[in-house]
Amino acid sequence: MTTSGSAPEPGSTELTRLRRLPQKSVGERAVLYDILDASLIAHVGICDQAAQPFVLPVGYARSADTVLFHGSSGSRLFRALAAGASTCFTVTRHDGMVLARSGFESSILFRCAMVFGTCRVVDGPDKLDALRLITEHLLPGRWPDIRPPSTKEIAATTVLELPLTECSVKVGASGPSAEDEAQDIASPIYGRIWAGIVPMAESFGTPVADTHAAGIPVPDYLTDWRRD
């Protein structure tokens, strides 16, 4: 895995500078890491020749100053990414809803990281390690239990690495008082309605055993799987 020690801070380049609502841009690498580490799925964008975008969900893992993700070697989109097509890799945490006193100031409580760039194909001795990192991010504790990948399976998988060089981080974290019009808060009608935040969280439920696994104890590591 490469590490870009001198990567610019998120939001500091021409591509990543927020033109709208710049107060929501967060120039801290720790926040970028938090968003990427707390999530499992990214939405990856790619453009075809006719400027038609495609946006597809992928599982991924962060490794130092890169993100790693994988897909079928036969996939058109993965082939294009492997060939150097520009991408936008977006991870959004949805933390809740902000209920203001007007629709205009109501919003989604979110944290979003966007990574721009081109991918490097991970191959050779790094490839197995990258697959392990992705599996361990998506399924913590699982890798030592399962059958290691076969040569054929490794060949059938394309692993891509995208450096965290051009990144933009946006956090919408204000409560309604910070957004609402003062006259709405003071209004005898709208000042009386409830306003606040309704938090939202994702969590894992009770594991459901496969028919062939009935009677096999559920591994301990699964009980730690609660992300929020």
Place this chain on the structure above:
Amino acid sequence: MTTSGSAPEPGSTELTRLRRLPQKSVGERAVLYDILDASLIAHVGICDQAAQPFVLPVGYARSADTVLFHGSSGSRLFRALAAGASTCFTVTRHDGMVLARSGFESSILFRCAMVFGTCRVVDGPDKLDALRLITEHLLPGRWPDIRPPSTKEIAATTVLELPLTECSVKVGASGPSAEDEAQDIASPIYGRIWAGIVPMAESFGTPVADTHAAGIPVPDYLTDWRRD
């Protein structure tokens, strides 16, 4: 809101036909509606002149055979969408993880809808209704309580409508037995490890009142906000 009564079935056009894993394509409009109606955030893709994609999260609502979403009239990306740029509007439900006996067959349990096309700007008398539909999808029950949008707020918002014409639906719903190699299930080593599904769900937590709303009762409609 327009209705495209003769829209092709999801996955039936050249753009939307799945080339990989076609068994995961679901040609049923009801499944498309389910995915769109159960979710709150879409990831919208757009390409710039240099084939650089941008993928941004947006709140939205489905209305008949369209999706409606809104953003700032000043946003570069919304201006480009309003001007007719091609888009890909992707909604992904993450329902859990599939733990197979190998990493290769392990996967994310997901349902994904992709809508391709160009947007129509919603203006005139339809615009307020579209804003109401979006607000009521994101914050059910809220619209009658809050201050109606001002003329200035309506002007500052661009509302876009994307028809559900070119759609692709992909559902990864198999348990591990359907995916695992028979020899892994029969293996004295790998056949003994637990395999199955760990479901995942998103839910709303306890509302947190704004400082100015302390003492105001939490509205009843908020107690219904549990999506999964």
